Amino acid sequence: MPGLQRPPAEIVLHPARLTALAILALVCGSLLGLAGAGSGAATPAPLGPYLQHIAASAAVQAGLSTLLSLPVGTALALALLRRRFPGRDLLLALLASAAVAPTIVIAFGIVAIYGRSGLLGTLSGSLGLQAPSIYGLHGIVLAHLVMNAPLVARALLHAFEREPGERLRLAAALGFSAVDCFRHLDWPLIRREAPALAVLVFLLCFTSFAIVLALGGGPANATLEVAIYEAVRFEADFTRAAALAALQLALCLGLAAGLAALTPPIRDEAAADRQASRPDAGALRGPDGFVLLLSIALIAPPLLSVASGLAALPLLASAEVARAAATSAVIAAGAGLAACLLALLLASAARSSPRGTRLPDLAAFAMLGLPPFAFVAGLYALLRGLADPALLGLGLVPLVNALMALPFAYRLLWPVLATGAARYGRLADSLGLQGWNRLVLVEWPALRGALGAAFAFAAALSLGDFGVVALFGGGDLTTLPYLLANRLGAYRTDEAGALALLLVLSAGCLAWLAQRWSRRHA
Amino acid sequence: MLEIERLALHYPDFTAQYDLTVPAGALCAVIGPSGGGKTTLLHAIAGFERPSAGRLRFAGQDLLPLPPAARPASILFQDHNLFPHLTAAQNVALGLKPSLRLDAGERDRVAAALAEVGLADLAARFPAELSGGQRQRVAIARALLRGKPLMLLDEPFGALDPGLRRDMIGRVDALRRAHGLTVLMTLHTPEDAADTADLFAFVAEGRVQSCGHWTRLIAEDGPEPVRRFLGL
Numbered sequence: 227m228p229g230l231q232r233p234p235a236e237i238v239l240h241p242a243r244l245t246a247l248a249i250l251a252l253v254c255g256s257l258l259g260l261a262g263a264g265s266g267a268a269t270p271a272p273l274g275p276y277l278q279h280i281a282a283s284a285a286v287q288a289g290l291s292t293l294l295s296l297p298v299g300t301a302l303a304l305a306l307l308r309r310r311f312p313g314r315d316l317l318l319a320l321l322a323s324a325a326v327a328p329t330i331v332i333a334f335g336i337v338a339i340y341g342r343s344g345l346l347g348t349l350s351g352s353l354g355l356q357a358p359s360i361y362g363l364h365g366i367v368l369a370h371l372v373m374n375a376p377l378v379a380r381a382l383l384h385a386f387e388r389e390p391g392e393r394l395r396l397a398a399a400l401g402f403s404a405v406d407c408f409r410h411l412d413w414p415l416i417r418r419e420a421p422a423l424a425v426l427v428f429l430l431c432f433t434s435f436a437i438v439l440a441l442g443g444g445p446a447n448a449t450l451e452v453a454i455y456e457a458v459r460f461e462a463d464f465t466r467a468a469a470l471a472a473l474q475l476a477l478c479l480g481l482a483a484g485l486a487a488l489t490p491p492i493r494d495e496a497a498a499d500r501q502a503s504r505p506d507a508g509a510l511r512g513p514d515g516f517v518l519l520l521s522i523a524l525i526a527p528p529l530l531s532v533a534s535g536l537a538a539l540p541l542l543a544s545a546e547v548a549r550a551a552a553t554s555a556v557i558a559a560g561a562g563l564a565a566c567l568l569a570l571l572l573a574s575a576a577r578s579s580p581r582g583t584r585l586p587d588l589a590a591f592a593m594l595g596l597p598p599f600a601f602v603a604g605l606y607a608l609l610r611g612l613a614d615p616a617l618l619g620l621g622l623v624p625l626v627n628a629l630m631a632l633p634f635a636y637r638l639l640w641p642v643l644a645t646g647a648a649r650y651g652r653l654a655d656s657l658g659l660q661g662w663n664r665l666v667l668v669e670w671p672a673l674r675g676a677l678g679a680a681f682a683f684a685a686a687l688s689l690g691d692f693g694v695v696a697l698f699g700g701g702d703l704t705t706l707p708y709l710l711a712n713r714l715g716a717y718r719t720d721e722a723g724a725l726a727l728l729l730v731l732s733a734g735c736l737a738w739l740a741q742r743w744s745r746r747h748a
Numbered sequence: 749m750l751e752i753e754r755l756a757l758h759y760p761d762f763t764a765q766y767d768l769t770v771p772a773g774a775l776c777a778v779i780g781p782s783g784g785g786k787t788t789l790l791h792a793i794a795g796f797e798r799p800s801a802g803r804l805r806f807a808g809q810d811l812l813p814l815p816p817a818a819r820p821a822s823i824l825f826q827d828h829n830l831f832p833h834l835t836a837a838q839n840v841a842l843g844l845k846p847s848l849r850l851d852a853g854e855r856d857r858v859a860a861a862l863a864e865v866g867l868a869d870l871a872a873r874f875p876a877e878l879s880g881g882q883r884q885r886v887a888i889a890r891a892l893l894r895g896k897p898l899m900l901l902d903e904p905f906g907a908l909d910p911g912l913r914r915d916m917i918g919r920v921d922a923l924r925r926a927h928g929l930t931v932l933m934t935l936h937t938p939e940d941a942a943d944t945a946d947l948f949a950f951v952a953e954g955r956v957q958s959c960g961h962w963t964r965l966i967a968e969d970g971p972e973p974v975r976r977f978l979g980l
């Protein structure tokens with residue numbers, strides 16, 4: 227049907243395509259910059275067995291984390307869907323905080339609860355028992371579970387909330403049992419959402435950095451990401467870092483592309499009125515209560531352990547901390563805005579092809595596979611002659627943080643624009659509403675809730691980011707997580723605890739504000 | 749007979765109190781402005797809303813203590829009456845057994861119900877492969893199969909063409925006569941049911957303000973709010 231095809235210039239110049247190409251050019255440029263900064267002589271020889279080892283151990287670790295996070299997150303989402311209880315909103319905020327809390331804070335909390343001198347260690351010590359060490363594979367998997375089960379639960383809850391309320395009323399009218407509800411209401415949706423969530427969780431764990439570094443307990447559990455960090459930071463072997471980074475990127479993108487094929491296409495999710503209650507709410511009170519208590523016991527202690535920093539908060543009243551907080555805030559705000567802008571540009575491809583397109587997807591998910599510090603190091607190597615290093619860092623860090631948040635922001639915005647295109651696309655086309663006008667007049671009302679969530683997520687992620695700053699931090703680029711790592715390294719635990727508390731509270735506030743904003747503009 | 753007496757519902761921004769009597773086997777069209785409480789009335793009868801006071805009886809039985817599935821009513825919405833992952837036949841079969849484990853006799857009843865709404869050939873199709881009118885007929889087939897004496901239709905044909913809309917109302921009318929059903933149906937276009945409905949209930953501001961036959965409502969001396977609503 228030649229009449230339906232757009233002229234070639236329009237396809238190439240589509241903002242989504244241009245943005246995607248620019249991001250991919252940055253990615254390639256940074257890899258080349260990194261490789262070019264090396265000695266020039268490639269050193270792939272010693273990589274063989276070691277590479278296999280770290281790739282395999284990262285895969286096992288990520289696989290286990292995913293296998294645990296998905297069912298736990300799903301059970302938690304279903305329990306939260308069925309139950310209404312005082313404190314439910316608080317629990318949701320706690321889940322949001324766990325999902326966006328700085329990884330270094332989660333590692334800190336896990337040690338505070340499960341470490342030898344932590345809560346459990348002290349308890350079992352007083353009983354004359356020797357608690358097993360938290361360092362190793364189980365520690366990593368536990369920390370990943372604490373972070374990703376809430377992520378899965380919240381993503382599924384969002385998806386359930388978009389389902390039409392008529393289906394719940396229908397289920398009630400037809401006398402569905404709990405099993406019927408699961409089979410006809412829950413399972414189709416879980417099957418639709420699970421592949422994408424599994425890929426996301428797997429990639430997050432596969433490329434995990436701070437947690438593996440803090441809880442890995444040595445090279446046995448090193449991941450590619452850690453190996454790249456070591457190559458850049460300690461061995462200054464940039465060629466090797468570039469090769470490892472390219473390999474990780476290829477592995478992750480290949481996996482994402484392969485598993486994305488399992489995801490059924492999004493159907494039009496018409497306006498849901500959320501007053502309908504679940505017909506199976508009465509039947510599963512016991513199991514749901516069990517799931518909720520277990521989840522709270524799993525997720526809350528590491529997060530709440532930062533409350534022990536409360537007493538040390540006055541220690542933070544210093545010019546250094548204030549400056550770091552200001553730097554963090556500026557970077558976080560910049561990252562939030564940049565993530566929203568990039569995600570919006572990429573997702574605008576949904577207008578013309580609601581089923582998904584290759585190039586914007588690729589660009590949105592590229593940073594899930596590429597270690598952020600390798601990306602920054604490459605760009606830095608490429609650009610260092612052109613600008614003042616400190617200034618360069620201040621520009622690059624928000625950009626990298628935005629790119630790290632892009633997969634999430636993109637996933638938030640894409641369905642909104644795709645649904646909008648399915649419902650109003652023809653109307654907008656027939657009225658000649660394109661570009662900016664279409665955004666303001668047609669899409670904005672539906673978009674602003676998702677944009678608020680995307681901004682908060684990117685800002686929270688950036689606020690807690692340690693990976694990039696670990697490489698370039700210090701001096702003018704001292705952020706709160708950098709200070710936290712610094713204090714932890716100097717065994718100034720009181721101050722570290724207070725900083726961790728500050729970070730979790732900030733992330734929690736952002737998540738809570740985003741939830742209120744989304745609800746008001748739903 | 750369906751008897752509704754001072755059935756009261758309270759929301760932060762809306763209060764309703766309904767009085768209405770519909771004889772057994774009658775077709776009652778519920779009309780009125782948007783937001784006036786038509787859907788709330790149907791949802792209260794079906795058991796999706798909790799009235800704070802009043803009486804709701806059908807054939808002498810008090811419905812208020814019953815959960816939705818135990819009430820003698822089937823309900824059809826304007827959209828989303830079918831589960832998208834199930835075929836037309838499976839969607840109908842939900843009315844018999846949500847587990848979908850049917851024996852041969854039950855499968856025959858599903859086929860018969862589909863045939864009764866003229867969809868015998870489309871049993872294996874998924875909702876996405878059916879037209880809007882066909883989807884609603886699948887939902888009607890399921891309602892028939894459940895054998896509940898009270899059928900509640902909430903704006904079920906609002907999205908269909910005028911001709912098709914009247915055709916569907918005609919089908920509902922024929923089915924209620926064949927099965928002895930009592931039908932309540934909300935309508936955006938009252939004249940569609942002018943010839944079929946025994947009774948029109950005009951609902952506005954959370955109350956049944958007038959109730960009577962079409963010819964009485966549109967008469968010169970008919971109720972003023974109804975005449976204004978109809979643009980007479």
